Amino acid sequence: MLTRRALLYAGTALGSALGTLGLGRAAHSAAVSASIEQPKTPSARSFVGRAFDMKRLAEKTGDQSFGAVVVRDGRIVGQAPSRVVVNRDPTAHAEMEAIRDAARRQETRHLSGAVLYSSSHPCPMCEAAAYWAGIDRMVYGSAATDGGAPMLGRC
Numbered sequence: 001m002l003t004r005r006a007l008l009y010a011g012t013a014l015g016s017a018l019g020t021l022g023l024g025r026a027a028h029s030a031a032v033s034a035s036i037e038q039p040k041t042p043s044a045r046s047f048v049g050r051a052f053d054m055k056r057l058a059e060k061t062g063d064q065s066f067g068a069v070v071v072r073d074g075r076i077v078g079q080a081p082s083r084v085v086v087n088r089d090p091t092a093h094a095e096m097e098a099i100r101d102a103a104r105r106q107e108t109r110h111l112s113g114a115v116l117y118s119s120s121h122p123c124p125m126c127e128a129a130a131y132w133a134g135i136d137r138m139v140y141g142s143a144a145t146d147g148g149a150p151m152l153g154r155c
């Protein structure tokens with residue numbers, strides 16, 4: 001299963017690269033609209049499970065051990081492992097990357113109605129990003145703890 005997800009991860013990276021290189025919008029859209037494999041039974045438990053799949057992918061790539069997904073209308077619309085080490089980017093926490101992935105795929109910076117699932121409690125930076133994206137709720141950890149609505153300045 002991880003191999004297929006690794007391919008999806010690569011597809012996301014390709015989408016980012018195309019966008020960065022300024023290639024045509026059509027090519028970029030095609031790359032970012034690559035579908036995300038959905039859990040057979042959508043539930044908080046399966047979404048948390050995917051966040052942990054992303055966490056394992058982060059570990060496999062030598063990155064910090066975190067993963068996250070963004071769910072909207074019962075579907076995963078963004079997912080990512082931590083890319084802090086791989087991208088040499090201190091802001092590339094899994095939650096930040098999952099929010100970026102969701103915004104690209106949804107072609108909007110507004111993710112109202114979405115839920116952010118994380119392998120761990122989101123840090124203040126990621127919670128603020130979720131707030132600015134309009135994400136409704138945060139759920140984290142293996143027990144699928146309800147983290148409530150994202151807020152600014154909670155630290």
Ligand SMILES: [Zn+2]
Binds near residue numbers: 093095096123126
């Ligand atoms: Zn964070």
